[in-house]
Amino acid sequence: MNRSILRALAENPRQSTAELARTVGMSPPAVRERVGRLERAGVIRGYRLDLDPTAIGLPVTAWVRIRPGPGQLPKIAELARSTPQVSECHRVSGEDCFLIKVHVPSVEELEGVLDAFLLFGQTTSSFVVATPVAPRPPGLGQQASAP
Numbered sequence: 001m002n003r004s005i006l007r008a009l010a011e012n013p014r015q016s017t018a019e020l021a022r023t024v025g026m027s028p029p030a031v032r033e034r035v036g037r038l039e040r041a042g043v044i045r046g047y048r049l050d051l052d053p054t055a056i057g058l059p060v061t062a063w064v065r066i067r068p069g070p071g072q073l074p075k076i077a078e079l080a081r082s083t084p085q086v087s088e089c090h091r092v093s094g095e096d097c098f099l100i101k102v103h104v105p106s107v108e109e110l111e112g113v114l115d116a117f118l119l120f121g122q123t124t125s126s127f128v129v130a131t132p133v134a135p136r137p138p139g140l141g142q143q144a145s146a147p
Contacts, residue, residue: 010137058103061128065096068121
């Protein structure tokens with residue numbers, strides 16, 4: 001039943017408890033209790049606003065891989081946290097240590113963001129040209145069990 005609740009919330013996180021209860025075939029108090037349990041267990045970590053970057057004037061999206069210089073890991077993480085154009089930062093394995101997602105209004109502004117990171121390591125950029133699979137919650141189509 002938890003998986004049904006999670007799927008329904010992934011489809012429409014703004015629905016009321018009553019709507020969610022109808023969707024999954026449970027009473028509203030039971031759904032409220034289960035959602036609360038999922039939140040307390042950390043399965044549901046929050047509800048996020050999904051903005052279209054192009055609609056707010058940020059049509060250029062790039063993924064940037066960063067290979068830090070010696071001793072530069074913490075500086076890159078801090079710079080990513082403090083750079084408003086960075087919407088995601090992941091520490092990854094392999095030759096590069098960081099993967100960041102950047103949204104900017106122009107390629108010229110991307111150059112400025114990259115220059116800031118170049119102080120601490122080497123960057124490699126890839127522009128997003130299409131998104132055939134939009135971000136979605138992990139695991140809801142799989143058979144793994146949810147708490």
